Amino acid sequence: MTPDERLRECAKADDHVTFIALCERESSTERGDPTLRDENGAHCLHHAAAANSTTIVDYLLRNGVRWTDVDDDGDCAGQYASGHGHGALASAMMEHAVASEVALGEASMRETRGECRQNEESERYLKTPVRYDGDDKLLDEDGDAVMMSWEEPLMEAHAEALCASAGDVMNVGFGMGIIDGHIAKRTTRSHTIVEAHPDVRAHMMRAGWDEREGVRVEPGRWQDVLPRLAKEGKKYDAIFFDTYGEEYDDMRRFHALLPKLLRKGGIYSYFNGMCPDNIFFHCVYNRVAEIELGRLGFVPPKGRGMFTVHDIDTTDAKIWEGVKRRYWWGDKYFLPTCVFDGDEA
Numbered sequence: 001m002t003p004d005e006r007l008r009e010c011a012k013a014d015d016h017v018t019f020i021a022l023c024e025r026e027s028s029t030e031r032g033d034p035t036l037r038d039e040n041g042a043h044c045l046h047h048a049a050a051a052n053s054t055t056i057v058d059y060l061l062r063n064g065v066r067w068t069d070v071d072d073d074g075d076c077a078g079q080y081a082s083g084h085g086h087g088a089l090a091s092a093m094m095e096h097a098v099a100s101e102v103a104l105g106e107a108s109m110r111e112t113r114g115e116c117r118q119n120e121e122s123e124r125y126l127k128t129p130v131r132y133d134g135d136d137k138l139l140d141e142d143g144d145a146v147m148m149s150w151e152e153p154l155m156e157a158h159a160e161a162l163c164a165s166a167g168d169v170m171n172v173g174f175g176m177g178i179i180d181g182h183i184a185k186r187t188t189r190s191h192t193i194v195e196a197h198p199d200v201r202a203h204m205m206r207a208g209w210d211e212r213e214g215v216r217v218e219p220g221r222w223q224d225v226l227p228r229l230a231k232e233g234k235k236y237d238a239i240f241f242d243t244y245g246e247e248y249d250d251m252r253r254f255h256a257l258l259p260k261l262l263r264k265g266g267i268y269s270y271f272n273g274m275c276p277d278n279i280f281f282h283c284v285y286n287r288v289a290e291i292e293l294g295r296l297g298f299v300p301p302k303g304r305g306m307f308t309v310h311d312i313d314t315t316d317a318k319i320w321e322g323v324k325r326r327y328w329w330g331d332k333y334f335l336p337t338c339v340f341d342g343d344e345a
């Protein structure tokens with residue numbers, strides 16, 4: 001048996017004494033590599049998690065093995081722990097993952113001093129054409145879906161939460177205007193829409209959104225528009241975020257702007273599409289968002305948690321016809337709502 005094979009067997013058998021000794025051998029030829037993949041793309045962290053070997057899992061995570069490593073089926077070690085019924089270990093791995101992502105987020109914010117970062121994917125998206133395909137899809141140049149009508153019940157639920165205040169509501173990202181349609185059906189003092197893509201803006205103009213009473217269209221990227229609105233002293237009672245081609249690291253910077261724009265008691269919600277194809281990653285990012293928003297002064301609505309669970313069914317293959325990549329697989333949607341309870345900046 002090679003040192004790598006021995007390591008793998010130790011991880012599977014929870015033999016942490018031999019495992020750690022093999023990892024720490026002086027000679028590199030005798031030392032095993034715990035991150036060497038097996039035929040399914042799993043490595044020792046996955047096998048140790050499946051075996052409920054808390055010592056080996058802890059050792060590997062402390063020594064820099066990444067919780068994000070996935071096997072060929074896209075499963076991370078945390079999922080091996082939960083899939084084998086080791087709830088306590090899965091929770092500990094979730095805590096590790098959340099702490100790591102929060103720390104990475106802090107480092108990322110330090111790097112740009114909290115300013116918005118460059119995102120090539122977003123820049124490319126905003127420079128290339130999009131097309132409305134019938135009434136049920138908005139596609140980018142590659143045929144990937146920017147927005148689809150199956151999300152309508154979710155958008156309606158978001159609109160309901162945002163309009164509870166009947167105040168000044170802002171939506172960032174028009175897409176198919178589904179949420180804006182639902183906001184417009186409800187009572188608000190004002191309704192502001194921020195949209196960056198020129199084709200989407202042209203579509204909004206054709207549909208008469210810029211002439212609607214009570215509606216204000218703010219053309220441009222939120223990265224440019226929001227700091228200007230904050231400088232002008234504009235305040236809102238509810239803000240919704242749903243853009244395209246951006247990542248959580250962009251949204252983190254969006255969140256940092258919210259205390260400058262929301263009134264105390266104001267509501268914030270976002271389309272919760274982070275890592276939708278992996279429930280462990282999705283839960284990690286729910287928790288990261290909750291922690292980071294908490295640090296900015298956001299609290300869950302009174303008497304409940306930040307997320308409400310909604311059933312969704314996207315199994316009908318027809319939904320995805322004409323779309324390059326199916327982007328949603330789960331049957332649950334965790335709808336986030338939080339309330340600004342901090343000091344207005």
Ligand SMILES: C[S@@+](CC[C@H](N)C(=O)[O-])C[C@H]1O[C@@H](n2cnc3c(N)ncnc32)[C@H](O)[C@@H]1O
Nearest residue numbers: 173175176177178179196197221222242243244
């Ligand atoms: C997923 S769609 C929004 C769908 C919308 N919630 C609805 O109900 O139809 C995302 C939208 O965000 C816009 N967008 C992308 N990046 C943006 C940015 N940085 N600032 C403002 N809008 C952006 C896109 O052009 C697109 O129209």
